[in-house]
Every structure is written in structure tokens, then in C-alpha cells.
Amino acid sequence: MTETIHIYGPIGEGENTPPRIGAFLDDNAGVPVVIAVNSYGGIASDGGAILAQLDRHGQVRVEVLGVAASAASLLVMGAAEIAMHRAAHLMIHEPSNLAWGTADDLRREAGMLDKISETYAQAYARATGHPVERIRAWMAAETWMTADEALALNFCDSLFGDEEAFQSEPVAAFDYTRFKAAPPELVRLAARNGWTGNAA
Numbered sequence: 703m704t705e706t707i708h709i710y711g712p713i714g715e716g717e718n719t720p721p722r723i724g725a726f727l728d729d730n731a732g733v734p735v736v737i738a739v740n741s742y743g744g745i746a747s748d749g750g751a752i753l754a755q756l757d758r759h760g761q762v763r764v765e766v767l768g769v770a771a772s773a774a775s776l777l778v779m780g781a782a783e784i785a786m787h788r789a790a791h792l793m794i795h796e797p798s799n800l801a802w803g804t805a806d807d808l809r810r811e812a813g814m815l816d817k818i819s820e821t822y823a824q825a826y827a828r829a830t831g832h833p834v835e836r837i838r839a840w841m842a843a844e845t846w847m848t849a850d851e852a853l854a855l856n857f858c859d860s861l862f863g864d865e866e867a868f869q870s871e872p873v874a875a876f877d878y879t880r881f882k883a884a885p886p887e888l889v890r891l892a893a894r895n896g897w898t899g900n901a902a
Contacts, residue, residue, distance in 0.1 A: 704763075705729075706736040711874060713744030713752070713773040720751040727759045734761040737781070742876035743772025746797040746818060753825060756780030766790045766849075766858070768873040769888070771881070772797075775857075776822055779829035784858040786849040791885060792857055794826060794837070795844040830856040844883040 707726045709718050718741065727735065737756070743749070749772070756762045757780040764781035771793035778784055778792075786792065796819045801811040823837040830837070832855070852858045877898045878888040892898050 704734055704736050706738060708738045708740075709752075709774070709777075710738075710740045713741055713777065714748035715744060718744065718748075720748055720755060723752050724755050727755055727762070731759070732761075734763065735759070736763050736765060738765045738767055739770050739774055739778055740766075740768040740872070740874045741771070741774035742769060742874050742878070743774050746773045746776065746822070749773030749776040750822070750825070752777040753780035756782075765862070766792060769793070771795075771846075776825060779825050783860070785860045785862050786852055786858045787863040788849050788861050789863065790849050791846055791888065792849075792852045793844065793846045793881070793884075794841050795881075796841045797822065826857075832856070844881060846883060846885050 705726075707723065709723070711718060723737070753776055756764070756777065760782060762781045763783040763785060764778040766778060766784070766786040767790060768787070769791045770778050770786075771791070772795060775792050775794050797815060799811065799815060801808050803811075819838070819841060820834075823834050823841060826832070826837045826841075827834045847855065847857060849858065849861050853861055873888065873891060875895065875897050876892065878884040878892040879898050
């Protein structure tokens with residue numbers, strides 16, 4: 703039986719950290735494993751670290767359940783095989799950060815984010831075969847993909863599951879109104895479930 707680990711919720715918090723994923727992969731070195739992902743994102747650097755761990759292992763199948771957005775979509779690019787549930791979404795965008803300080807401090811922060819965006823665009827480009835310039839444009843626009851769109855654009859290798867809507871695979875709880883271009887169904891889901899900041 704293939705060993706499976708789950709990454710549910712924010713990347714870099716709780717059990718969704720590089721040390722935990724790395725330990726699982728080390729325990730299963732040389733054999734195929736499955737990582738199930740349902741996450742709206744989190745700490746970008748941890749997503750990058752997990753991508754490297756998956757790539758190093760070399761026999762990881764990632765199954766996207768619900769959503770893989772932001773840092774979560776980055777980490778799945780390290781898998782040898784990416785499969786998405788037909789009701790899932792994948793999103794790529796530019797990394798962001800909170801900053802405080804002088805004008806020079808903020809300029810340095812902006813420069814660092816530019817470098818991180820370029821590094822991550824290269825990672826998406828390597829995984830999908832698209833030019834870095836095209837990936838950068840998609841990241842700047844905050845691009846959401848259905849499973850069918852992700853398959854057509856080489857962001858995943860295969861689809862699984864039936865055609866049912868989001869009841870088929872629960873979506874990671876998050877206030878999706880915080881994204882600038884989230885699909886309307888995710889925004890409605892967040893409002894209906896009380897995940898939004900304005901919820902009573």
C-alpha cells in the first residue's frame with residue numbers, strides 16, 4: 703500500500719512544515735508516496751522548501767483536493783506526478799509580505815519580493831514548460847485554474863473524481879475574498895460558511 707500524507711490548511715503552520723514533510727519522505731526514500739493537498743497557501747519560503755523536498759525524493763504523486771493556491775500550488779510543482787480532483791482549483795500569484803520601516807527598508811523589501819517572484823516563476827516554468835515571461839504575467843494577474851484548465855496548461859498531469867461540484871471535495875477553510883481574483887464559487891463558499899472577515 704502506498705504511504706500517504708496530507709497537507710491541509712496553511713503552509714508553514716501546524717503539521718504543514720518542511721521538517722514534517724521531509725521526515726515523511728526520508729522514511730519512504732526510494733518508494734512511491736502520495737501527498738494529498740488542500741490548502742489556500744501560506745509561507746512562500748516553506749512552499750519552496752517543500753517543493754525541493756518533493757523534487758529530491760523523485761517519486762511523489764500529489765493529489766490536489768479542493769484547492770492548491772499560492773504557496774500550496776508552488777510546492778506541488780516538485781512532484782513527479784500531479785493529479786487534481788475535477789472539482790479542485792489551482793492558483794498562482796506573486797508572493798506578498800507585510801513590511802514596516804523607512805523608505806529604503808520598503809524598497810529593499812520590494813526588491814526581495816521581485817527576486818522571489820522570479821525564482822518562483824522559474825519553478826512554475828520548469829514544471830509546465832511555459833516561458834517564464836508568460837508565467838510572470840499569470841502570477842501578476844493572480845490566475846485561478848479549474849482542474850480542466852490546469853490540465854490543458856500543463857499545471858497537472860491527470861484528473862480524478864467525478865464531475866460533482868465542491869461537495870465532492872471539501873475546500874480548505876479560508877476567507878477567499880482576500881484574494882483579488884478568486885472564483886465566485888469560492889467567494890460564495892467562504893461567505894456561506896462564515897470564513898470571511900465580515901462574517902457575524
